[in-house]
Amino acid sequence: MDFSIPDDLQALKGRVGAFIRDEIIPCENDPRQSPHGPSDAFRRELNARARAAGLLAPHMPAGLGGLGLDHRGKAVVFEAAGYSLLGPLALNIAAPDEGNMHLLEQVADERQKRRWLAPLAMAETRSCFAMTEPSPGAGADPSALLTRYRKVAGGYVVSGTKWLISGATGAAFCIIMARDEASPEGEPKATMFLADMDRPGIVIERTLDTIDQSFPGGHCVVSFHDLFVPEEDVLGREGEGFRYAQVRLAPARLTHCMRWLGAAQRAHDVATAYARQRRAFGRALIDHEGVGFQLADNELDLHTCRLVVAHTAWVLDRGGKGRHESSMAKVICSEAIWRIVDRSLQVLGGLGTTGDTVVERIFREVRPFRIYDGPSEVHRWSIARKLAREAVQ
The missing domain is CATH 1.10.540.10 (Acyl-CoA dehydrogenase/oxidase, N-terminal domain)
Incomplete structure (x- = not known):
């Protein structure tokens, strides 16, 4: 390797x-x-x-x-x-455009690629991905999906409410996850639909106030009121929505790790530069073990994350689904990156709580990473379930 x-x-x-x-x-x-x-x-x-x-x-x-x-x-x-x-x-x-581009490249037909993927790739448009729902709907548990669709002449009618939909305001189109209204509870038959955001029946109810502020269009509550979707705008095949979600989510978890590693390195660099020049008790801060060891731990976490990302990328590049590996990478990196940024802010002291460095902003932006694309607890549960199945075999 x-x-x-x-x-x-x-x-x-x-x-x-x-x-x-x-x-x-x-x-x-x-x-x-x-x-x-x-x-x-x-x-x-x-x-x-x-x-x-x-x-x-x-x-x-x-x-x-x-x-x-x-x-x-x-x-x-x-x-x-x-x-x-x-x-x-x-x-x-x-995100979410990068993950949506990957999904469309893998699943969309040629007409759909020309209509939606090409302008998205050229940055002429933005997109959103509507899967998460307010309680008691789908979040970490996709089987709780409540947004429904039914077959009608020439297409489908979709109804339901989604929330925390990143980039919805100003997006040109949306990829919608919905369940067949006739499918049983538990493991529903789910389908993905493509829809322009200006279609009748799509309503952005409100934009949520969140701790992070880096997504154009914010994070929104979006409702679908008897939205008609033509048959040709089904993404992939009907009933394959959950499988396509994994096509999107496994690589997307990893690319989140990649991007946030860059931000963590920036926070670490800012803190290290400050610790070298700031003096306390007659010495530079970095010469005090209480500070120097925190920066050393940052180096250890950065190194570990890069190895984890590289290994998972290696698996995906060789045709592996990478679902289990990306799940582990997401937990390892999201928690390590949080530690790096938290330590960096601590090293900066009072300065770190201000907007005079970028670390305060990175601190706010990176915290939700431990939640979206599956919180750490759900990934740990999934890993434990895999271990249980292997033990039985």
Whole structure:
């Protein structure tokens, strides 16, 4: 298992790093950012910079304007982009669009790719993914899915409510998960539907106030009131929604780890620089073991996360489904990255609680990572269930 980075990928990492440093970090205090994310005008400006640098949507195939990166390539480039919270948005590799692009590339038919994937890959549009529902609907337990569909002449009618739908405001289209209203409770038959967000029957009820603020369009409550979806807008095959969800979620969990590793490295770098120059009790902070050991632990966690990401990318690049590996990677990295950022803020002391460094912002942005795409507790439960099945065999 060779984890070395080829020369061409190392060069690309350098290009991305320089782009983030020179073009994106200077934009981090742009006023076109609200509690519900950067404006679309600001996003398009950042995308234009990445396009001019030849770095837009590098995970997409060349036919869609990308660089055709495999998962190992993504691990290197996505981390470099994540060094700024605006970096993934600029390169068009941010959630939920990056995961939706992957899903559409794998599952959509050619007409659907032309209509929805091509403009999304070129950053002409944004998208959202509507699966999570308010209680008692689906969250970590997808079998609790309450949004229903029924077959009618020429298509389907979808009804239900979703929440925490990232990027819904301003999105051009939505991928909707719904269950057949005739399917039994427990393990329903689920289907994915594609729908333009301006269709009659789609209502954005409200935008939720959340701890994070980096998603354009915020996180919304979206209702579907007898939404008609033509047969040709079913994504993949009817009844295969849960299988397609895994097609999307396994790689998406890993790309989250990649992007947040970049942010964690940024927080660590800020804290380390401060600990080298700030003095207390006659010595630089870093020379005090209480501080130096925290930074050493950051290095250990960063190293571990990169190995975990590299191994999981290796599995996916060789055709493995990677569901179990990505689940473990998500827990390991989300919790380690949280520790890195928390320690970094602690090293900064009072400065870390202010907006005078980016660490305070990263601290807020990274906390939900332990919850979305499956909270750590659910992944641990899934791993334990796998162990139980193996013991029985």
